[in-house]
Amino acid sequence: MNKKMIGMFVFVLLIATVLPFTGIASSGNEENPEIEDKPGDTRDYVDILSAWFYEDSKDSDYFWTIVELADLKSRLHTYYYVSWMYNDTRYQTIAMNILSGYSFSGNWNFSWNSLDGEFDYENSVIKVKVPKREVSNPQNGEKLTYTSAYSMVEGFRGLPLFSDYAPDCGYGMDYIIGGGNVERQPGIQLVHCEFYLCPYTSEDVESFNFSCAIPLNYVNQAPILCTVKNDSTLQPLSYEIVNDTNAPNKLIQFKFQSLKANDELRNIQFDFWVFVKNDYFKDLPQYVKIPYENELPEYTKTWLISTQAIQSENFLIKTTAKKIKGSTENLITLADKIVKFTPLRWRAGWVFQPQDALFTLLFGGICVGQANLATALFRANGIPAKDIYVIPTGGQIKHANCEYYCPGYRWVPTNPTTGRTPYEPKSAITLRVNYPEDENEAGCFFKKNRGQERDYWFSEDCIDLKYTSTNDSRVQAQIVASLDSTEKDKLNALNITKKVWEHYTKYFGHTLNEEKQEHFENAVNAQVRAIECFMQEDITGYMNNMTIAIDEYREIVDL
Numbered sequence: 001m002n003k004k005m006i007g008m009f010v011f012v013l014l015i016a017t018v019l020p021f022t023g024i025a026s027s028g029n030e031e032n033p034e035i036e037d038k039p040g041d042t043r044d045y046v047d048i049l050s051a052w053f054y055e056d057s058k059d060s061d062y063f064w065t066i067v068e069l070a071d072l073k074s075r076l077h078t079y080y081y082v083s084w085m086y087n088d089t090r091y092q093t094i095a096m097n098i099l100s101g102y103s104f105s106g107n108w109n110f111s112w113n114s115l116d117g118e119f120d121y122e123n124s125v126i127k128v129k130v131p132k133r134e135v136s137n138p139q140n141g142e143k144l145t146y147t148s149a150y151s152m153v154e155g156f157r158g159l160p161l162f163s164d165y166a167p168d169c170g171y172g173m174d175y176i177i178g179g180g181n182v183e184r185q186p187g188i189q190l191v192h193c194e195f196y197l198c199p200y201t202s203e204d205v206e207s208f209n210f211s212c213a214i215p216l217n218y219v220n221q222a223p224i225l226c227t228v229k230n231d232s233t234l235q236p237l238s239y240e241i242v243n244d245t246n247a248p249n250k251l252i253q254f255k256f257q258s259l260k261a262n263d264e265l266r267n268i269q270f271d272f273w274v275f276v277k278n279d280y281f282k283d284l285p286q287y288v289k290i291p292y293e294n295e296l297p298e299y300t301k302t303w304l305i306s307t308q309a310i311q312s313e314n315f316l317i318k319t320t321a322k323k324i325k326g327s328t329e330n331l332i333t334l335a336d337k338i339v340k341f342t343p344l345r346w347r348a349g350w351v352f353q354p355q356d357a358l359f360t361l362l363f364g365g366i367c368v369g370q371a372n373l374a375t376a377l378f379r380a381n382g383i384p385a386k387d388i389y390v391i392p393t394g395g396q397i398k399h400a401n402c403e404y405y406c407p408g409y410r411w412v413p414t415n416p417t418t419g420r421t422p423y424e425p426k427s428a429i430t431l432r433v434n435y436p437e438d439e440n441e442a443g444c445f446f447k448k449n450r451g452q453e454r455d456y457w458f459s460e461d462c463i464d465l466k467y468t469s470t471n472d473s474r475v476q477a478q479i480v481a482s483l484d485s486t487e488k489d490k491l492n493a494l495n496i497t498k499k500v501w502e503h504y505t506k507y508f509g510h511t512l513n514e515e516k517q518e519h520f521e522n523a524v525n526a527q528v529r530a531i532e533c534f535m536q537e538d539i540t541g542y543m544n545n546m547t548i549a550i551d552e553y554r555e556i557v558d559l
Contacts, residue, residue: 030054030066034147034181035082035172038286041164041336043153044071048166051082051149053175054127063177065093065128067149072124077154080126084175085146087136093128095119132177140178147172147184160343160419168336169422170280186278188490189426190481190534191221193272193391197473198466199234199458201259208259209459210268211251213389213432214241218248219411220277220425222497225527226252226508229269234259236268240509246435250505265466273531274477275497277490278426284409288331291407293382300384300405303375307439309356309451310372310387312379317357321380331383335404335414335421338377342370342416356444356451367417368452371400372439374416378404386435388413389455390428396476398455399428429477431455483537493539496546500527503553516556523552 033052041047047070054064065082080095095117117128132138148171155161166172173181193215215223228239236254244251254268293304306313312321324337347353347364357376360369371387378385384405392399401423403411414421415428434453442453456465466472485493504527507520526548533541 032181033068033172034175035149035166037149037164037166037168039070040333041168042340043162045069045073045075046078046080046151046153046162046164047071048149048151048164051147051166051172053084053144053147055177055179061133062129062131065130067095067126067151069124069126069151072119072121072126074119074121075153079152079154081150082128083146083148083150084144086138086142086144089136090146091135093117093130095126095128138177142177143182144175144177145171145184147175155344163340163343163419165420167280168420169284170278170282170424185484186280186424187482187484188493188539189276189278189479190531191274191276191393191426191429191477192480193274193429193475193477195268195270195272195475197268197456197475198265199259199268199463200265200466201261201460201463203460203462204258204260205460205463206258208256208463210254210256210463211457213244213455214250214252215272215274215391215429215431216248216250216433217498217501218430218433220279220494221429222275222494223501224273224275224497224531225504225524226272227270228509229271232267232269234266234268238509241505245437246433249432259463265472274429275494275534276426276429277494278424280424281412281422284332284406284412284422286332288406288408290329290331290334290382295407296384296405302436303384303386303405304379304382305436306376306379307436308444308447309439309442309453310376310379311356311358311444312376314358314376317361317373317376318380320361321377324377325381331404331406334381334383335378335406335412338374338381339402339414339416339421340419341377342374343419345370345373346417352446352450354445354450356442359445359451368400370416371402372451374402374414378402386411386433387439387453388430388434389432389453390430391475391477392428393426393477393479396474398431398475401428426479426482481535481537483534483539485539489539489543493543493546496543496550500546500549500553503550503556507553507556512556519552519555523549526552 030052033050035051037048039047039049049068049070051067054066067080067082074097076097078097081092083090083092093115113134115128115130119126138144149166152160152163170186171184173183175181199210217223234256236256239252239254241250241252252270311317324341325334328334345360345364353365355365355369355372357372359365360373375385375387385402387400387402390399390401402414402416404414406412412422415423432455438453442449442451444451512520526545530542530545533545
């Protein structure tokens, strides 16, 4: 008997901004779906194999979103999403199997509309029927862009017990109304990072220094320019950008005059413009054998050792790591299992809650603890891994992620809080790569910094940053422009930006003689023009101005 369940589903409109990309045309249908995902990366009833859009020529007022699962079963508290963009608006269909039946309760400030849908258990697919009039009435030949799918089993406090993203990174192909699809390309982005920091002191100090981690020259990103704001209420005596102890980390360092314990809260403001070459990691192999230690490059072995914050040699962590690994010898599968496990260890507890790996395994933690735990689980399985600090684009707070080393490929970024691996570079700007000495300095349980690696430092122990309300310290990043070009141009633009940044940081905040200062100002003006060109989607103008900046910095070197 054909087992089907017909129900009502919910349609979500989420306003967002999107910029166009170009693609390569191809046909699209059930055999060539817009969204594909590798099998076996979660429980079969939420394991997405593919998702696609479908239109019936006899009923052109509607289209369907269809999700294919490995083995669809009737399980409570399961959610299935298909998402896309059209006319600068994000849309989602959500199919739910919850205690009250096939329905949904309100969420945030979305606009909700009931839709018809079908759970087809025999064919292991979920279908949702979408009236075109409800989604801005797309016409034949127009595209539904940024396609993706997501499934989850809801657990305690709404956390996902099991989940799956499709595709694992980036987006599926665009769907063309009337049939067909186009492949989406990653593109490049301009990101604006803002630091608004409020130091306070428990004792009067006559002078002090402050150092802070800043966006890195790192893999797919390169800072373009830094500005220290004149409207900061705490003006520095001097500032500069310096190399930290371990590459590629850099710090911005400030020197200040006195700070009083009873002063009104004051702030330091500075910002960065960052170039990002996005990546969907489509070249990440589906199978990589878990390596032996003697097969690893020497430089990666730095991130194999057990430390105070990342106790990869601890018996409980090693036992958990072995259980998560199971019988798999595939590194990609193991990475997915680890990153799907750590979101279950979320717990926002008391103010001084430790965030080392062992404490997080036992009692839960926030993003820092989850990143430490994921790093420990990789290392316990013999995989080099490091935790990194980032600023998520669209957010107003710093975040901790984890990278693992894939032999024959490169370091792969993961988000142990959301369970996503890999994630797109444009989704987070990397601030700092933590080394074993940082992890040991972080300590564990209630020792030292309770397992939290540092990303800023004051010269006086009585000073810290205030983070108690939205009016206090905050760090945020926003994508302000996005464009596409040839792969060659994107790579050239990234490389020249990295070179300009290294020159720029040598002279930023320094006193130069008149001739060198003139060349420095000419270079900075060219960098400003390059940013303006990027915002106008002019990649040629961007490259030309960054080339001018390079030439001006070379003049300084030659003097």
